[in-house]
Amino acid sequence: MRALGYAAAAxxxxxxxxxxxxxxxxxxxxxxxxxxxxxxASGLAIMGLLVLVLKLAGAAVALTTVxxxxxxxxxxxQLLGVALWGAFGLLGLYSAGNLVITVxxxxxxxxxxxxxxxxxxxxxxxxxxVLFFLAGAVLFGVLAxxxxxxxxxxxxxxxxxxxxxxxxxxxxLAAVPAILGRWGLLPT
Numbered sequence: 001m002r003a004l005g006y007a008a009a010a011x012x013x014x015x016x017x018x019x020x021x022x023x024x025x026x027x028x029x030x031x032x033x034x035x036x037x038x039x040x041a042s043g044l045a046i047m048g049l050l051v052l053v054l055k056l057a058g059a060a061v062a063l064t065t066v067x068x069x070x071x072x073x074x075x076x077x078q079l080l081g082v083a084l085w086g087a088f089g090l091l092g093l094y095s096a097g098n099l100v101i102t103v104x105x106x107x108x109x110x111x112x113x114x115x116x117x118x119x120x121x122x123x124x125x126x127x128x129x130v131l132f133f134l135a136g137a138v139l140f141g142v143l144a145x146x147x148x149x150x151x152x153x154x155x156x157x158x159x160x161x162x163x164x165x166x167x168x169x170x171x172x173l174a175a176v177p178a179i180l181g182r183w184g185l186l187p188t
Contacts, residue, residue: 005062005067006066008143009063011135011136011139015136016052019052043177043181043186047176050176062139065143070150078157082161082164085160087140090168093169094169095134102127
């Protein structure tokens with residue numbers, strides 16, 4: 001199980017590395033005025049930093065899961081369980097949404113969005129993107145079940161984690177961009 005925890009941490013750290021590179025690349029020098037979202041570089045950097053912190057937190061949770069020994073006080077273990085179930089719920093919900101959009105668009109049940117069309121439709125890159133998030137969801141799902149059983153956690157950690165995942169995903173995809181848009185840092 002340690003290998004799975006290390007794999008989940010590596011998944012998060014690799015993903016965080018991409019975010020760090022994107023934020024650093026965008027913060028070096030002035031954005032080119034010809035770029036589509038040049039005026040929103042600050043808002044995009046804030047979003048990039050937000051998800052970078054979440055990815056680093058995910059790596060810490062994965063490592064803590066495999067390094068913590070049974071016998072700790074109940075509260076830290078419950079919080080660890082909430083974080084694991086939350087990571088699984090967040091990645092699982094995001095993956096499910098991507099799968100529905102992909103299958104719906106390919107089957108003709110959904111009209112392709114402008115972003116989908118601009119990206120060239122179903123490409124190898126798009127499929128790998130969906131599979132990447134599914135892999136993360138599976139890693140954290142297995143860790144969550146293992147931790148839950150190993151430390152005899154209550155079901156309240158499952159419910160809190162899965163409910164919290166919906167809130168975090170809503171904050172990342174809707175609330176924070178709306179706030180940044182209101183402040184003129186992102187398009188509305």
